[in-house]
Amino acid sequence: MSIRHAILGFLSWKPFTGYELKGLFADALSFHWSGNSNQIYTSLLELHKAGSVSVEVQQQEKHPARKVYTITDAGRAELREWLLSEPELPVFRSMAQAQLAWSAGLSDGELDGLLASYERQLSDQAIMCRETIRRGSTGPDRSPREKLIWKSINDNRAALYEAELAWTRGLRAKIRKLS
């Protein structure tokens, strides 16, 4: 329900190969499916079988053949239908919070270590996000509206990590005050 639509989304810009899509997914930090190329290839095969994309094989001398995928009218219709469908609530899932929830059996030191570890990871991630945004060029940028939307999505992502980081720091301080 999701990586397939995202692939159709990228292909709505222009034709791509599976390898190129892999790079797009990795760069577009708005999407978490980084680096998992396998599903892209299998999804492309499925999309092709379903008639949502067409494929052109380009033989190359020095490299394996490239398979360039192009979205079809059926694929465009599918994409449009998804775009207009009722959006779902976002999912915020944090294993660290689940760990915290049942941390009653941990000592103060162990708990603080857990929080410290979570804090560090969030901090790293937030910095990485901001850095990627600063370097610019995440997104298509074909119209002012599209540019605004992609910038907002990236900012939102960074802001979420920062909010989680601030929350973690606050909680850590409060717990330290308790003991």
Next chain:
Amino acid sequence: MSIRHAILGFLSWKPFTGYELKGLFADALSFHWSGNSNQIYTSLLELHKAGSVSVEVQQQEKHPARKVYTITDAGRAELREWLLSEPELPVFRSMAQAQLAWSAGLSDGELDGLLASYERQLSDQAIMCRETIRRGSTGPDRSPREKLIWKSINDNRAALYEAELAWTRGLRAKIRKLS
């Protein structure tokens, strides 16, 4: 990797039946696996087979037999190991944002409708969260530390929905200004 640990977490408080666990999951808004009883039952069977929980069947006259599950020492060890394991980064997944990302093909009206729909859902959810928190008693409350942690987790959840809501409203306004 997760619902099993959460079940062990609840069972570390006291023994429960599958049905009671189902209620705990639904109430504890910190967890998103609401209402999905099936996996609880299958997970309990697995945990039992693995020796992490023991089970006592209580026959009843007017109702089906209750299977009361109790955590074993092995289960406690498993729980503790998970609690001390390196926390993962939180996952923020928003299908609505993916829809937005490729909304270039939508008209201004269609896009605004999408945002309005997302905004309403977030608003409902945020209100529900706050209301549940206000009614109190989400969490175990056996020590000041535990109480603080559960309150913080619930607040954090509500705050995330509110942040997403504010983001959506802001984006909607900016887009309106563009056109």
Next chain:
DNA sequence: CAAAGCATGTAAGCAGTTACATGATTGT
């Protein structure tokens, strides 16, 4: 000479959701 990049896939498995299946009791 090793690492990174180019380029494609298959197979197995896990977590989680949805649908299917049953059936009595209690409250409105």
Next chain:
DNA sequence: ACAATCATGTAACTGCTTACATGCTTTG
């Protein structure tokens, strides 16, 4: 009469991850 509560499970499917499998070229 109808819905909700109590109480348990099985089977199929989807989405995603991990491991496996290949092999050539360019850059440091």
